Amino acid sequence: MGFVRGTVAPGFETVREEFAAFLSEEPAATGSQLAAYHRGVQVVDLWGDDVGGDTLTGVFSVSKGAAHLVVALLVQDGVLDLDAPARSLPFPLSVRELLGHRSGLIGVDGGFSVEEAADDRLVAERLAGQKPYWAPGDGYGYHALTVGALIDAELRAVTGRSVQQWYASLLRDRFGLELWLGLPEELEPRFRPLLPAAGPAFVPDPASLMAVAFNTARFDLLDYGNTREVRALGASSGGGVGNARGVAGLYAAALRLLGGDTITTFSRPYAEGSDLVTGEIDHFRLGFENLPLTYPFLGRRTIGHGGAAGSLGWADPDAEVAYGYVRRRFGYPGTENARLGEAVITAALGR
Template structure:
């Protein structure tokens, strides 16, 4: 049985029990971490796995999108970024709000992107600028899995002259000492733990389907993408982040509440705007219903224990990070072995919220 290491605050013992039960049920080591903040205090800090450690780093895939969209929320709040302005990063009429809602229709490019191209947001944006949309922009929505960060990055560069990565480093990662990077420094490579393949891979998507296009399956596998040093180095803002559960949870704790004597990054009205379901109906790529708020996933649609004012995003291995602003809880879960959608998060998250309410 995989040993559970770390600590929980009094009252959060059921969370440790759920985490231990998950590790015991896994036939092979998943290398998992769980961190939770409540009202700015770290109340859960757990990990397990042969190569796992509390400070080990791995690829977090689309948990990166949560960091990118926190940047967008902060800049909207600052008055630097206008949700209802015409988007400058696309050559057709579309608002920034629609862009963040995955309504652009540019989910990928004909022929796909190489890993080297997908690693660089600027190259991705340039390829997308020459691409015909896969549906009429603004009329429907679908998960822009590997490109939404590049579209946001192009928009921020056009409006502010600075990248998502630059804004994230300045406004979030450095001030709060977050163990979550968009662009992992070379000297931290020894702490990186490679991602592991799924034990039971999902059936492959039909070639030419919107799902295959959005996940760039013609060119590479996500496992190879996440384990490539160039991707870690450049930190593409759709899915190139590297970090741990502590970093992901701490980021959301800073977003919605006081942390280390600092006020919350986001005002209550900003949280409400970005958490309100926006792209409703069926996601043309994934088939999910009511999938997105603004940039963030509409997580309460999948996780009933979460409150309406929740912001967050899942990642391809089954990792997920979120903040339930009304509960005062920030959650970060990171795993190395692919296991999307990470069904263990239903029980872990519910145990966290129940403990916080007690």
């Protein structure tokens, strides 16, 4: 329902048509934005319904993609060693295993308050006294609200700087990205709240590992994403705020900065088998999601990460495409990303 605004480069008209078709089929306004780069040039900048191109909203776990790109750059520069013992953990585990969701520290007994979950340092402090939910290194499971805090603790231990500080200097400030891990107060007028799903929301079994990982006993993800303190501190597991331009720009920057060996390292399937939290199969590469498994049109070296409301960002180095999609209304996993992403790739390969 809604109409499309924005621009596309010549050759990408079919992307606009696909975006318009998707919006017309939705029963409720999604507040969607779509952006893409090809060979370093922005070729798609579209938005629809009740948002503008510069509207900001919560992007949830797309934030993890920003955090993992920071890690990839620091590994590339020799600052971090993937096979070194993680200095931030009280038990033996490598940095590589930490990134691969293998620590077992998916949450804490009793859960986090919103105020705790908003702050990577407070999350890390709670995790330091928590017994892992499985033996560290034995299997993997999605650390939905904790992997960013664990990464942040590791960066602080090794470099003395936070994920947010590294992200600002390496990526956001350098490229002028409209994607923040810590939204300044003066930008709050551009923020639009996330909206509930148009249909019934999935509720995990309270006794499950998924309920622990998503902290369902203490707060709803919608409330988390709409809390100012979460936006202000920019928790790197899910507190990021931005728009599609910012997400696509992030991955365009990744294609520019990451060397071939680094991309190969971080795009190689790492966490194989069944995810102990979500039950998904072969869910992760090194930190990033195994997106080619979900989107077969993507090249095997694609890196990226999605977010709870249906937002998604990725970089396909073989197609030389960077993609960003953001939506206000919950619609996870954002099934429209398959049709929109394929339209972008098809247009790029046809140029």
